[in-house]
Amino acid sequence: MKLYSTKREAAEVTLKEAVFKGLPEDNGLYMLEQIPALPSSFFDKLPNLSFQEIAFEVANALIGRVVPADELKVIVEDAINFPAPAVKVEENLYSLELFHGPTLAFKDFGARFMSRLMGYFLSEGETLHILVATSGDTGSAVAQGFFNVPGIKVTILYPKGKVSHIQEQQLTTNGGNVEALEIDGTFDDCQRMVKQAFLDKELSEALNLSSANSINISRLIPQSFYYFNAYAQLKKEGKDKVVFCVPSGNFGNLCGGLIAHTMGLPVEKFVAATNDNHIVPTYLETGKFEPKPSVSTLSNAMDVGNPSNFPRMTELFGNSYESVTEHIVGKHYSDEEVKVVINEVQKATGYVMCPHTAIAYMGARDYLKESGSDAAGVFLSTAHPVKFHDIVSPIIGEEIDIPARLKEIVDREKQAVNLPADYEALKAHLMSVTV
């Protein structure tokens, strides 16, 4: 089983190499050479399978040639040990709640699966240094997923003052093998510095650097599982036409859905919904992909000006703009619209959404209205609203209860090293620490 780079200038690699390297030397993205179609027998039994059974079947089809079934089963069952319910919020609109994991965001699926897969591939005595850029949720999930994993050190870069208080507590209070770097810049700066580190041969070989961002293919495999599981839940309700609306920043989550679709999951349409950082919705409208410096919004985890997974998104459609736009529509919303809809939905239904989820809700609602489709609209709820308590609570005029597993970290002491948004400063810092 081989993986190739979307730029096709780097050599093909094995799954272990792709997972450990994260990024090919040509600065493309690794892609699975083959994404197999699942047999019709799988879809027939899908509504009767548990989430873990679905996840195993999908993982086995994708990487079962490399990871033996018994090992893969352990990885899947250990990583995917929390539910992802599709909750009916309004007639034909369902919230796919992806926030029931330990850090209350969908990134838990990717980080937990990836840490266990890396653990499986890591030989005795081998060490890895995971470098990750975050606008809030990835860093928290990676910190939790890799905390105290032997042989693995984690360094998280986050933009100073641009993540929520709870996200910052989740990122910076772990200690042990997890360190946090508070960067004087934006998420784009963090992402640029991290990518530069991977392409710096001297550094990446000295530290055996790897990535836990969605540029790493092992993040996207588990992010396809919950699309199948959502479909299974809707099928049980007699619905077999589905539209998924994915709130997007780096577009790894959408690519997880596109992988599921390539494997045969029937999806009427994907809606890619963003905040004012609407680089991809603009591309979908005009055919022009023009990264721009990100702007700060209430949905900070999606404040991305140069979405990493764009090349994968188009690669999955043979780089044909016509084909991409046949399957994906773009939507984008302002902070003002986010505030209004969080309040309206809470008043009308009692359902409380985080700002990212609110964008997905609007995307699904508007697509169904504009297209006249009778499909079930599934909006991906990527984070629990309590992670954005300081934003959501004043909007709805009510307190949001902090779940017990979060309470404990809220008062912990922050530990973060402050660095300028400068690659040489990062390199010097990394060179001075050892695994």
Ligand SMILES: N[C@@H](CCOP(=O)(O)O)C(=O)O
């Ligand atoms: N939204 C992210 C930004 C990093 O995205 P990733 O999916 O590439 O890890 C975050 O919350 O950190």
